[in-house]
Amino acid sequence: MKPIGAFLAGVVMVFCMAASGVAGDTIKVGLVDTYTGPATTFTNDVLDGFKLAVEKINAKGGVLGRKIEYVTRDDKFKPDIGLTMAKELILKENVDILMGTINSATALAVSDLCKKEKIPFLVTFSKSDKITGEKGHRYVFSMNENTEMVGRAAATVLARKPYVKYWIAGDDYEYGHAIANGVFEHLKSMNPKVQLLGQSWWKVGETDFTPYITQILAAKPDFVIVATGGAGMVNFQKAAQSTGFHKRVPFYQHTAIELSTLMPQGPNAPEGVYGTANYLFYYPDSKENKAFADEFRKAYNRYPKSGALYGYLAAEFIAKSFEKSGKIDREKFIDAMEGMTLDSPVGKLEMRACDHQVLLPVFFGVTKKSPQYEFLVAGDIVSVPAKEYMPSCEEIVKARAR
């Protein structure tokens, strides 16, 4: 009779595990993100930043005596695959938390699913302002800046500059338009004197920007807002370098000063390009940032980029929130997460309760040569604190009512 007894015991155990909803004695985090193709330049950093923090947390005994465990799924940059993977992680892997997606369309789809399934979802890298704005809800959180935040932050700095005639240009898709229009609209409201001279839009993946640059030069604007993403960042800067564009007309690109844009170009990137970033491994020059950058470098043999910060933040927020709520309960987790502050490489950060958006400083700087590194870095950095540029909670409520 022994085998049958063991079998029955097994069945009972399986039922118990299924009923508890939380399998085993770990905290299980599911990551859905793009792990093949061009986007991996950014997503690998998110994963590695997350891993780094998780290993440290687990080495100290985990959270509430449980280790954090994680599983990854590749969405191949496709929303439908991402959604299927998220479902699978929730139903089959019984994950407690979901995080990931660099693709905003995937993030919105997974966010919708998480709302129905009541699973907390921590977005890392998707830049659509709809995620915590218009389409925000109780179960979704964002670890990074979005297009609306970038627009406002960059505009606060540009509004102090004397330029009048602006040209906007960018990748002809949602991100490009959202960034370019975001910066210009907010700039216009802060400084009514500015005017829009014209605009150019190119297809995503455009390789040769020279014809666009010569046309913009012929139109003679004072300043150009360039909204490229991904590989286009470097492509545009290379074209600027070879035409001397930046020496004739100053221009701004979100992430122009980021490592992902400057490092590949080595010492030959254009100097004097304005840009914004969430994370620079050499700024702020604080003990915390240095420690994080050194640890990351030791573990992965490269400098951390902004994605590393987002991954690190996600892990820290997960650990702190479960600790604060005292047990592994998703609803309590969310309550704990709202308004939580934690120390990070870029200083103290708050998870805003009203929209679940982490309040990050935005660094505005200009590219310059560095005696220390083989690539250009950001100089004249202005740190724009979140309270100076974030949309107010009333605005978020209004956007969600729409």
Add this chain to the structure above:
Amino acid sequence: MGWLANLVSTGTLSQVLVGLSRTTILFIVSSGLTLILGVLRIPNVAHGSLYMLGAFSAYTVISLLGGGLSAFLAALVIAPMIVAAFGFVLERGFFSYLYDREHLMLLLLTFSFALIIGDLVKIVWGSEYRSVTVPEFFQGSAEIFGLPIPYYNLFLLLIGPFIAVFLWLVINRTKMGKIARAAAVDAEMVSAVGINVGWVFAFTFVLGCFLAGLGGALIAPMVNISLGMDHSLIMEAFLIVIMGGLGNIWGALLGSLIFGLTQSLGILIWPQFGIVFPYLAVVVVLFFRPKGLLSPTW
């Protein structure tokens, strides 16, 4: 009439030159594509991936040789050779077994190789962006009516005609080229007179791959060498080939000229929607000449 004023402004000449330099890259890549299409009847979807492979190989060659003009010129020869060698393996190892099958099989095989090459590149070079600096010799730009034309674009302008003449010589003045032309029209007849068509096919495929690699090596200093750089190019190359007439190299030249010039002049006329002009040109051409501008070899 603002657009008309734009078109006859001082910017026009520089815009035409920039457009022509773009034509060079488009022609080099699409001539390889159309060559393979004309002779082997393979719509090679992996052609863009071979171009990407050329760019990454150029990056490696240039960094191994320590940069500079000589390293760059060496890369212009070595990188296409690497791609050509890769193409030789592909043709002998895979495609040559499928010539008797339907075209759909070949199309699927090229599609699968587009994915495989993409992953291979990721395994070998990783997912980080790579960049090659324009050699010092070509850095900076000339000025035409106060607008900059990068020296590198002028260099591309010179390369273009060279490649066109080289291809003309290979196809019209060499025995292999003549056989390839004959095979394009009637492969069975060519083998009936005792010529090993298999090797003609291999030669053509390798030449096509060489051109893809050369295009990649030439574009390397201008762009961010990254995964995904193949996607947008393969679309344009196919449009050019269709517009010019399938398999017709001079059609590819004509198509590239139209594509490059409508793009750069379109930007001048209407920057906000400059993106549509080359595609509009394709529509217009195919509306009046559904089989392409020049006679297809199909």
